[in-house]
Amino acid sequence: MAISLTTPMLLFPATSLILLAYTAKLAYLSNLARTLYKQYTILENEGLLIQIRNLRKRIYFIKNMQAFGSLSFCFCTISVFMLLNNWMIAGEVFLGLSSVLLVIALYLSFMEVVLSAEALKIVVKDVCD
Amino acid sequence: MELSLGTPAMLFPAIALLLLAYTNRFLALAGLIRSLKTQYVESPNPNLIGQIQNIRKRIMQVRNMQACGIMAFLLCVVSMWLVYISQELLAEYIFGFSLFLLMMSLYISFREIQISVHALEIELSDLEELMKGK
Numbered sequence: 001m002a003i004s005l006t007t008p009m010l011l012f013p014a015t016s017l018i019l020l021a022y023t024a025k026l027a028y029l030s031n032l033a034r035t036l037y038k039q040y041t042i043l044e045n046e047g048l049l050i051q052i053r054n055l056r057k058r059i060y061f062i063k064n065m066q067a068f069g070s071l072s073f074c075f076c077t078i079s080v081f082m083l084l085n086n087w088m089i090a091g092e093v094f095l096g097l098s099s100v101l102l103v104i105a106l107y108l109s110f111m112e113v114v115l116s117a118e119a120l121k122i123v124v125k126d127v128c129d
Numbered sequence: 130m131e132l133s134l135g136t137p138a139m140l141f142p143a144i145a146l147l148l149l150a151y152t153n154r155f156l157a158l159a160g161l162i163r164s165l166k167t168q169y170v171e172s173p174n175p176n177l178i179g180q181i182q183n184i185r186k187r188i189m190q191v192r193n194m195q196a197c198g199i200m201a202f203l204l205c206v207v208s209m210w211l212v213y214i215s216q217e218l219l220a221e222y223i224f225g226f227s228l229f230l231l232m233m234s235l236y237i238s239f240r241e242i243q244i245s246v247h248a249l250e251i252e253l254s255d256l257e258e259l260m261k262g263k
Contacts, residue, residue: 005136006135009140009143012142012143013143013146015143016142016143016144016147016150017146019146019147020146020147020149020150023150023154027154030246030249033249034249037252040256049256052256056253059246059249063245063246066245067239067242070235070238070239070242073147073235074232074236074239077228077231077232078232081225081228081229084221084224084225084228
C-alpha cells in the first residue's frame with residue numbers, strides 16, 4: 001500500500017492524547033506512593049507495604065509506556081520528514097517501527113490496568129477484616 | 130511530496146495536546162520541588178537533596194521540551210501561511226524545520242522519562258531496607 005504525507009500524521013493526535021493520559025496517571029500514582037509511604041512510616045502497616053510495592057511496579061510500567069509512546073511519536077515525526085524529502089521506503093520503515101512501538105506501549109498499558117485493581121483489593125480486604 | 134494547505138494544519142492538535150501534557154508535568158514537578166524544599170528546611174535530610182537535584186534537572190528539560198514544542202507550532206503556522214500565499218518551496222523548508230523541532234522536543238521528553246522515576250526511587254530507598262528486614 002502506498003502511504004501519503006498525511007498517513008503518519010493520522011497517528012499524531014492519538015499518540016499525544018495517550019501521552020497526556022499516561023502523564024496524568026504517573027503524576028497521580030507517584031503522589032499516592034509518597035502519601036502511602038508517609039502513612040507507613042507512622043503506622044507500620046503490612047497492607048500499606050504491599051500497596052506501595054504494587055504501586056512501584058505500576059509506576060515502572062507507566063514509565064515504560066511513556067518511553068515507548070514518545071519514541072513512537074518521534075519515529076512518526078521522522079517518517080513525515082522522510083516522506084517530505086521523497087524518501088518513500090525510509091518513511092514507510094519509520095512508520096512501521098512507530099506503530100510497533102505504539103503497540104508495545106498499549107500492551108504495557110493493558111498489563112498495568114490488570115495490576116491496578118490489586119492495590120484497591122488490599123484496601124478493601126483490610127476493611128473487611 | 131506535495132504540501133497542501135491542510136498538511137501543516139494536521140500537526141496542530143498533536144502539538145497542542147503535547148504541550149498540555151508537558152504543562153501538566155511541569156506543574157507536578159514545580160509543586161513537588163516546593164514541598165520538598167519546605168520539608169528540607171524543616172529537617173535536613175540528604176535523601177531530599179538528591180531528589181531536589183533530580184527534579185531541578187527535569188524541570189530544565191521540561192522547559193526545553195516546551196520551548197521546542199512552541200517553536201515547532203509557530204513554524205507550522207508560518208508554513209501554513211506560506212502555502213496560503215503560494216510560496217511552496219519555502220513552506221516545505223519551514224515545515225521540515227518544524228518537524229525537526231518536534232523531534233527534538235520528543236527526544237528530550239524521552240530522556241526526561243528515563244530519569245523520571247529516580248526521585249521517587251530515592252524517597253522509597255529506605256523502604257527497600259525495611260522490606261529486606263522482613
